[in-house]
Amino acid sequence: MYPYLNDADMDNWHDFEVGSRREILALLRGIAEKKQMIRMLPLGDNDMCVTTILHVDTDTDTILLDRPSDPEETARLMSGRPVSFETTLDNIRIIFGTESMQLAMLDAVPALKIALPPSLIRLQRREFYRMQTPVGNPVKVVITMPEEQGGGEASFPLADISCGGIAILDNRFVLGDSIGHEYGGCRIDLPEIGPILTGLQIRNSQEMTLMNNKANRRLGCQFIDISAGAMNAVQRYIMKLERERNARMAGLS
Template identity: 30%
Template sequence: MTAATEPGLAPIDLPDAERYQLRAPREVLRVLHALVDGRALISAHLLPGGLSCPTALLEAGPDGVLLDGNRQDAINQRMAAANQVLCVSQLDRVRIQFRLHRLQRVPGDGPATFAAPLPSSVLQLQRRELYRLELIPGPVTTVLVPPRHEGQAPLQARVVDISGGGVALAIGEEDQAHFPPGGQLDACTLELPDGGRPIPVRLQVAHTSRRQQLARHPVRVGCRFVDLPASAEQRILQFIFRVERQRMARERGVV
């Protein structure tokens, strides 16, 4: 590999990164195999210390991964001593990030390589999912969730964050039962304040968190879109870009 001074990808730090984490071992291996097959360059950030160096995945399997070393032995020593290695890569315009722990240098006279256990999760972030729009305060956008029991009215949840990959909803504590962790919500309806027809969506609950600053709706629920049609995704992105342009125009005093 080349020297550690070569520039690489910086780690991603999103407040709702959990939404994009893959945790099933089969899914983790699928992404890692794609990196191996694509010979993707990886920026390895050694923690603590923050030193970064280029590397690549050589193998990936249920028992662990094999990581390429460096031409400089001083860097290999730093890799072996690191508490963890934060790996960042990009493949087919999809940003990929994962952490490796307990690196062990593989004995031998050939080029340096390191073995590590299979990472517990992989962050997979498509470019469209980087375009996130916070809607507090902002246009009133809601999701209608079908009732849990016959005869009940649909639950109307306010959208506080939206992207091409999913939404974050603000709800009351009494409504948490509608959103079981990992559960899938079919036949939902996304209503955008753009004058268009409501968008049918399927949601998968990714995580929940407390938001004390929202007294009436203290619970935030992050959801992924499931099998969102391309036409619906395009309309959501157009809505995001339009609202962002309007905000920027107001900040410049144009509007």
């Protein structure tokens, strides 16, 4: 039910399982209020799509999700297979699943309905914290491409960053998706911090269909051969993003 977790995560997943109905409702409402993007993945499928929570119904213990505009995606989700969901809330990774879903409507808006999950996983250890990087002025990673892929350098925007690695958005589908493949000497230009050099190893790959129906590939990459100085720079940048996020939240309160 939790294919987003890798083997290392699975060893400790039970330590982060939330079974309290009240706590589950609070987390799901928080995700809905902040309109957090949620990645959906049917069991045994590699093609992921994105949704948001439209409504959490405490009377019926159900959740209404935004329905994909592509009928083929909806058909995959309605195939009867379990579906896993992953998102973040306040830098904490949230994972849950459902055995089935139904078609529904909410104020004339097409939706998907699932039962309130009996449990979910809330990964809040520091190494799991991921900070989403700015969308309007994205952080870029510059990767030296191998000769068989034309050589030269290519830059890609980041989706998020943590102390363990980065998520790259490869909408040109040029990096490949081979788990374990390594790229050496990558440069990440951290705003107001400076550039760092690190190796990257692909740890997971997900095909994404964005809400505008454009295809994208999200590559979760682990830092390898990163120096202590570069790691300190990453930590400083994450702290900078956290301060900016907290300032925005304080300004809205």
